[in-house]
Amino acid sequence: MVTLRDAVVLVGGFPLLSGLNLELEAGTLSVVTGANGAGKTSLLRLIGGLVGLTSGSGRVSDIDLATGDLRELRRRVGWLGHEGSFYDDLSANENLAFAAKALARPTNEIAGVLDRVGLTSRASMPAKLLSAGQRRRLGLAWILLRRPALWLLDEPYASLDDEGRTFFDQLVGDVVESGATVLVSAHDPLRSSTLHPRTLTLAGGLVVGDRS
Amino acid sequence: MVTLRDAVVLVGGFPLLSGLNLELEAGTLSVVTGANGAGKTSLLRLIGGLVGLTSGSGRVSDIDLATGDLRELRRRVGWLGHEGSFYDDLSANENLAFAAKALARPTNEIAGVLDRVGLTSRASMPAKLLSAGQRRRLGLAWILLRRPALWLLDEPYASLDDEGRTFFDQLVGDVVESGATVLVSAHDPLRSSTLHPRTLTLAGGLVVGDRS
Amino acid sequence: MIRTALLVAGKDLRIERRSRVLLWQVLPFGVMGLVLSGLALGPTHAGHSSAGPGLFYLVMLLVTLLMINRSRVIEGSVGTRTSVATLGLDPAGVFLGKALALAVELWVTGAVLLAGAVLVLHTALVGTLQALPSVVVILAALAAAGTLYGALSGGGQGPATLLPVLSLPAFAPLLIAGERSFSASLHGGGLWQWWVISIVALAAYLAVGILLYGVLEDS
């Protein structure tokens, strides 16, 4: 699914990734850890086609990172970032309807998805009024609706409450089972004991540890 | 230090806090937990004088929340929020220098503080380029420099790495020891075994659990 | 492409309708701009009906700048743009949609300002009505060009100050064409060359936008 060889990502002359090698198989769950500033977010962005490869080579989901169609790649990716990931002025409902229509999905799944992430009672409130954890949940709903082949989740636990984390673990289990590839960046180990992720450790823009 | 009686905070007609009672002693450490949207952030904002009291009464650090000088209150508070808390276009150094000068503190402490939070190597880079965890650390540095009497920390663990969390626990221990009051909102329990915080549980804008 | 365009335009107009920025902030600004420019020119110049077209387009230009900015701000923060990027929307459709939404807003504003020009600047009513089609085309061209330059000057809440520098030189020909054709319908005179210019400009900006909008978005 993902192959990176000596991947270097420079932004403003600074190497976010400094020659990283990585191989991820389809249908697996991997967790990236590492100190603050190690390059976790940058790695996820590179794999999602959200930042360009400066040197080295890489293929994600059969698309070449250097020469391929990054727009096509992005379309296959579900992304959950540190920040909100929707239009602040639209409600949860409207945000999801926008995503669904953009991807030509049926819009009648929305109610179900909102229920799963526990936002039904906040469905028609402008997204900017949501609390930090509710924003996270909306972000999850946005991906859930899309069911992409590759999930890139940047610190999904942050600001989720207990119940949210349990739900998240379950969700990831389901998703991996159904054949999708999931790459999570995290500072805490996943809580679920049924998930057996591969754990990659980053430091200085390189993979320095790899444990299954 | 903090006394709230039937505190109600309305924003846009919606009650963020719905008649909350709370008593915090000076020099103690308390942790607020609760489901997403329970009102943790709102409680911290109220105590910090960052949002007005709609009804009920409250005193923080001998300042009345309804009639007192909220600006004076804010000056005594150290705030770490979900979002970045500094000027994105200025470097860590310059941000801290600004805070120090605003509070008439000596600026020669800055280097030491940056070293403590592990940002020395990123000291002169615009803050907007920092990674999520580094932003958190800069937020901590900003408070550290001020040594306020009341610390209000909204999910400080989020996006801090292992070492950062250990440092944070140490710091909180020191601070409480030296007589300051610390109120933390969190979804994970604090890791340090030497801290014995009081744990408040919020739900629906009310305190529903209180355990020492 | 058309489907994406309609989706995007719908989203933009919905946000606009919700926030009522157009009604409460942009329209009053436009009217005030008209009155103020009249003042700045002093009574002798402004009384002239001949100043009408120029001032109308000057104010519309400023309104356009404001609205382009707004159209970028509602695209949200970095996080939002990242997520939306993963929808893989067709850039040509996004361009058309945003341009369409902007054009609708400009038409509304233009209609109000034209009424204002007739009332305040004594611009002749009949000539103004004759000028309507050309105004519609020019405003559409402004919207297309504006969307393009909005993307050029960087998405999101980036430096909103870059936009005027980039776009003003390009708006100048549009401004001139609009002003001349408006004047021509007021006082008589050759119209067709301004028509050609404005329609060519509209077509050119639409074509460039459809072809190159994808190149401009943050990678």
Next chain:
Amino acid sequence: MIRTALLVAGKDLRIERRSRVLLWQVLPFGVMGLVLSGLALGPTHAGHSSAGPGLFYLVMLLVTLLMINRSRVIEGSVGTRTSVATLGLDPAGVFLGKALALAVELWVTGAVLLAGAVLVLHTALVGTLQALPSVVVILAALAAAGTLYGALSGGGQGPATLLPVLSLPAFAPLLIAGERSFSASLHGGGLWQWWVISIVALAAYLAVGILLYGVLEDS
């Protein structure tokens, strides 16, 4: 208060110097605005040296709006403003500081645009030099009023479109006073009443700002 003012002004100017927005984006915009307004008026009007003062102030007004906006954007997001709020800065000082920084930026822009007006709009050099003191005062008043209205229209990255509506009516008297005193120094005529008006306006805005700025900041 003064210490806070200098601190805040220093911070704003430092960010400005770092981003070079003034040099690369606002100044070209100003020059462009001058050239374009000349065009919009058509050769007959613009040729007149009498249009100079009006156009100069019109463009300065737009520049002011841009710069106020910028001055609010650099205050950062909600998080930043929350943290800065906990510094408990003296609001009068903050007001003075932001107004000072804005004034410095406006003066720089004004100097460049005056030079442009002399070159391009054939405004007489001697008269322009005579008008300098009044320009300095008026721009300072614009900066003070702008800072005030910037706070009024809501801090941070809020709807930047609200600002023009709120502030234009307040800027109008300044604009008129400026234009008239500039014209007077070009063509002769009573000067002192415009002087009185502009100095009173400056003093009034400063006083209001110092007294009431704290009331306007988000609670």
Next chain:
Amino acid sequence: MKLLSQRLLGPVTLALLGLTFWLGLWVTPPDKAQGNLARLVYVHPAVAWVALYVSFGTATIASALYLWQRTRSMVMDRVAHCAMEVSVVFILLTLITGSIWGRPTWGVWWAWDARLTSTAILGVFALAYLALRRANDDPDLRARRAAVFAILAAINVPIIHFSVQWWKTLHQGATVFTSNRQLLIHGLMAWTLLISFLAFTLLFFWLLRARYRLEVLRSERYDVFVAEALAQRRREGVR
């Protein structure tokens, strides 16, 4: 061969410029109507020609080549950037020489003539191009945006050229090259004019090459800097 032509570029340019000035200032006779002022005809049109067509054109073509997938390379971006910078200089020179010429002939330094205004606008376009480059850090995105902007700006060039015909105004119509391809000015003056065009065109390429070399040096220094940064970043991990 290539080396030789490169080495000769500078001297030849200087020689031609010298020849132009010698011919223009001393050899050719003063004009009947304008006197010695007419000698600006050996500078102003040539400078304007370089500004509009040679330098802006180079920048535009390089930009278009950058946007075309098959010829996309940083070299094109760099050429466009350098050409645009040189273009700013030549546009400024056009404005200055034109103003100097305009003061005695029209009685003003500046008039709201269509060609003058559009030339000034072209100058602002060039400045805006540079501003746009400054505002983007990412080299790839910067190159793409700058290229699109340059192409949009180029639309102005034909407008400037035809402006004298569309708006019948002050500025000289096509005097040098008329539509029936007959030179209106004859003999020695025509030759001087021709040489001046050649000289300023070569001057442009000379400047462009110098500017480009500077850019190459910069990028080499940048590579060294990047290598250092890479090493340092990798060390961060070892700690």
